[in-house]
Amino acid sequence: xxxxxxxxxxxxxxxxxxxxxxxxxxxxxxxxxxxxxxxxxxxxxxxxxxxxxxxxxxxxxxxxxxxxxxxxxxxxxxxxxxxxxxxxxxxxxxxxxxxxxxxxxxxxxxxxxxxxxxxxxxxxxxxxxxxxxxxxxxxxxxxxxxxxxxxxxxxxxxxxxxxxxxxxxxxxxxxxxxxxxxxxxxxxxxxxxxxxxxxxxxxxxxxxxxxxxxxxxxxxxxxxxxxxxxxxxxxxxx
Amino acid sequence: xxxxxxxxxxxxxxxxxxxxxxxxxxxxxxxxxxxxxxxxxxxxxxxxxxxxxxxxxxxxxxxxxxxxxxxxxxxxxxxxxxxxxxxxxxxxxxxxxxxxxxxxxxxxxxxxxxxxxxxxxxxxxxxxxxxxxxxxxxxxxxxxxxxxxxxxxxxxxxxxxxxxxxxxxxxxxxxxxxxxxxxxxxxxxxxxxxxxxxxxxxxxxxxxxxxxxxxxxxxxxxxxxxxxxxxxxxxxxxxxxxxxxxxxxxxxxxxxxxxxxxxxxxxxxxxx
Numbered sequence: 001x002x003x004x005x006x007x008x009x010x011x012x013x014x015x016x017x018x019x020x021x022x023x024x025x026x027x028x029x030x031x032x033x034x035x036x037x038x039x040x041x042x043x044x045x046x047x048x049x050x051x052x053x054x055x056x057x058x059x060x061x062x063x064x065x066x067x068x069x070x071x072x073x074x075x076x077x078x079x080x081x082x083x084x085x086x087x088x089x090x091x092x093x094x095x096x097x098x099x100x101x102x103x104x105x106x107x108x109x110x111x112x113x114x115x116x117x118x119x120x121x122x123x124x125x126x127x128x129x130x131x132x133x134x135x136x137x138x139x140x141x142x143x144x145x146x147x148x149x150x151x152x153x154x155x156x157x158x159x160x161x162x163x164x165x166x167x168x169x170x171x172x173x174x175x176x177x178x179x180x181x182x183x184x185x186x187x188x189x190x191x192x193x194x195x196x197x198x199x200x201x202x203x204x205x206x207x208x209x210x211x212x213x214x215x216x217x218x219x220x221x222x223x224x225x226x227x228x229x230x231x232x233x234x235x236x237x238x
Numbered sequence: 239x240x241x242x243x244x245x246x247x248x249x250x251x252x253x254x255x256x257x258x259x260x261x262x263x264x265x266x267x268x269x270x271x272x273x274x275x276x277x278x279x280x281x282x283x284x285x286x287x288x289x290x291x292x293x294x295x296x297x298x299x300x301x302x303x304x305x306x307x308x309x310x311x312x313x314x315x316x317x318x319x320x321x322x323x324x325x326x327x328x329x330x331x332x333x334x335x336x337x338x339x340x341x342x343x344x345x346x347x348x349x350x351x352x353x354x355x356x357x358x359x360x361x362x363x364x365x366x367x368x369x370x371x372x373x374x375x376x377x378x379x380x381x382x383x384x385x386x387x388x389x390x391x392x393x394x395x396x397x398x399x400x401x402x403x404x405x406x407x408x409x410x411x412x413x414x415x416x417x418x419x420x421x422x423x424x425x426x427x428x429x430x431x432x433x434x435x436x437x438x439x440x441x442x443x444x445x446x447x448x449x450x451x452x453x454x455x456x457x458x459x460x461x462x463x464x465x466x467x468x469x470x471x472x473x474x475x476x477x478x479x480x481x482x483x484x485x486x487x488x489x490x491x492x493x494x495x496x497x498x499x500x501x502x503x504x505x506x507x508x509x510x
Contacts, residue, residue, distance in 0.1 A: 002508040009507065075466050077493050077505040215495025 001079070012070045013080065016063060016087045017143075023059045023094040024139040026052060030101040031135060031198065035128045037108050038191070041115050046108035049101060056098035063091040082215065086208045090142065093201040093208075097135070100194040100201075107187040116184040120174065123167035124188060127195045130160050134202040142209050150209035153202055158223040160199035167192050262287035262427055262457035263308055268322035270303050270312065277303045279481045281322070285427075285474075290449060290458045292468035292489065295478035296504065301461050304478070305429050308459065309345035310338055327426065343370055346420030350432040352412030354404030354419070359396050362404040362415055363387060366423040382422060389455075390418035391448050410441025417448065421456075428452065430460040434467065446471050465505050469493045477501045 004010045030049050037045040067088045070076065076084050134153050141149035171185045171192075207218050263285035270278035278300040285291050293301035303312070310331060312318040324331050331341055343366065354362050363383045366372075373379040383400075387393040392414040396407070404415050413433060420428055430449070434442040449458060449471045462468050468475055469489060476486040477498070485498040496502045503509065 002503055004507050005509060006507060074507075077465060077469075077507075078496055078502050080506045081494060 006074075009070075009074050009080075012066070012074070013083060016066055016070070016084065019059055019063050019066075020087050020091050020094070021139065021143060023056055023063075023091060023098075024135075024142075026056055026059075027094050027097045027101065028132065028135060028139070030098060031128065031132050034101050034104050034108070035125060035132075037105065039118070039121060039125070041108075041112075043109050043112050046105040049105040050109075053098045053102040056095050060091045060095040064088050079212070079215075082212045086212045089208055090205050093204050097198050097201050100198055104191045104194055107191055111184055111187050114184055116181075116188060120171075120185075120188065123163065123170055124192055124195070127160055127163045127167065127192055130163065131195045131198045131202070134160070134199055138202045138205045138209070142205065145209065145213050147210055147213045150206040154206040154210075154218075155223050157199050157203045160196055164192055164196040260287050261285055262327060263459075264323075264325045265304070265307075266323040266325075268304070268307065268320065268324060270300070270307060270321075271319045272315070273317040277481055278307075281481075281483050283476055283483055283486060285457060285459055287426075287457045288453060288455065289474060290453050290460060290472040291474040291476065292472035293459065293461045293476050293478060294463075294465060294468050294504070295484075297463075299478040300481040301476075301478040302431055305431055305459060305461050308427065308429055309342050309347055311342075311347065313338065343423040344425050345427045345429060346423065346425035347429040347431070348413065348416050348420055348433045350435050352409055352416050352436070354407070354412050354415050356403065356405055358401045359387075359404050359407070359415060360400040363418050363422045366419060370423055372423065386418040386422040387415075389421050389452070390414045391444065391451070392418055408441070410437050410444055413437060413441070413445060414448065417445075417452075421452075425456065427457045427459065430458065432461055432463060435463065442467070465493070477504065479504070 030052060033045055033049050036042065037049065067084050070084055074080070134156060138150060138153040140146070141153060168189065171189050174181045175185045203222060210216070210218055261284040264283075265285075266282045268278055268281040269276065281300075281304060293305065295301050306312045307320055307324055308326070308331070312320060320332065326341070326345065329336070355365060357365070360383055363386050364379055367379060367382050373382055384393060384397075387396065392411060395411060396402075396415075404412065407415060413436075417428070417433075434445050437445065446467065449460065452458060453473075460468070460471065472489045474486065475489045475492040477484045477492065477496070477500070479500050485492065485496060485501045487497075492501065493505060496505065
């Protein structure tokens with residue numbers, strides 16, 4: 001892409017992109033920290049995750065303000081218009097990812113003293129790693145403006161959904177086994193649901209990358225885990 | 239975000255279909271030379287009827303030159319030579335038997351700088367109908383003048399001073415007077431060569447509003463250096479560069495997702 005005749009325009013767009021990538025980095029760290037916090041039963045780390053989320057909210061506000069100013073000043077067209085519009089949308093996605101992870105942090109604190117046995121965490125761990133991989137990959141695809149990498153992320157989301165569905169069934173079994181398990185199982189289930197939704201946001205970002213680069217919108221429906229008891233497709237109010 | 243609704247994701251596809259209407263003007267293989275200078279190279283384009291088509295491109299790209307071919311204004315430049323085929327409603331406008339005066343009534347033109355005649359407001363509009371003998375008596379003429387001024391959204395502002403000089407109006411009013419003058423002879427096509435570049439934003443907005451109304455009845459081609467204006471007023475946009483038509487298409491597509499890199503560079507303000 002050639003540079004703009006007005007170089008300040010280039011730096012405005014670059015600054016927006018830099019901020020959204022910074023947001024991505026923070027959310028990525030939160031996502032990997034939250035796994036550590038739950039596995040090590042580290043309530044302090046969970047507390048830090050909750051605190052750092054405010055930084056994401058602040059950055060998102062900055063991005064939206066700056067995007068509005070750039071639109072007002074430059075009347076962006078074509079690829080610039082798409083870029084600025086999408087930067088703001090991606091910032092929204094990452095901010096939501098932050099909220100979802102923060103919510104897991106809160107659940108870790110709530111579980112203090114009644115943590116689930118470590119053997120029960122493997123499903124959540126796998127989901128977290130998969131979501132983290134998806135999230136990292138989609139951020140890289142954004143930085144590189146790599147549509148095929150973005151499409152890989154898009155078509156891999158079904159994996160997280162499948163894990164979620166099997167974890168859902170596993171946790172149900174534990175709850176039926178012993179009602180005392182219900183509290184932590186519920187926390188785990190909501191946490192898993194949150195991670196499943198992190199995956200959805202990664203998919204959103206992939207679709208936005210597709211739009212920035214090609215100017216077209218994906219019109220095919222997203223890949224889903226499996227038919228039948230598809231718990232990933234059931235909305236919850238976390 | 240509701241996951242269920244995402245599964246039914248089917249975003250709107252980009253681009254709009256052009257109005258199904260026919261083409262008012264069709265150009266095929268048009269070349270224009272000013273002496274040795276090859277100003278337009280093998281240009282072919284269809285101008286949809288009763289719609290606004292915007293020509294954009296850097297200075298010297300040939301957009302005004304082509305505009306001036308459509309009513310044969312280039313005939314007045316001795317060194318200018320036009321070859322190729324331009325048809326208005328199916329009729330070759332370079333046909334030697336064609337009456338150029340008649341053509342220019344059929345294809346009106348509005349220029350960058352408002353150029354009312356140094357006559358009264360009434361006479362500015364009445365002039366065309368008079369020389370073309372479009373009305374048979376004074377009442378009819380007065381009606382036609384009123385109708386034209388109304389269509390140009392100027393009537394309310396000038397109805398009490400039709401005898402005042404057209405040159406005494408504000409720039410924006412003068413431009414609308416020129417549009418009324420063009421409309422008075424019932425053209426099919428109105429050519430506008432940067433009609434707002436000498437006007438303030440409010441006068442510009444009024445002209446743009448007017449253009450939007452006029453397209454119900456007229457085919458409009460507008461040359462503009464304001465990309466935003468092209469995006470606002472037109473349904474079709476054609477991008478010219480170095481005498482060639484680089485890209486044409488629905489305005490929505492050109493300004494959100496142009497296909498040619500040169501179009502992209504131009505409309506986003508990049509070095510070509």
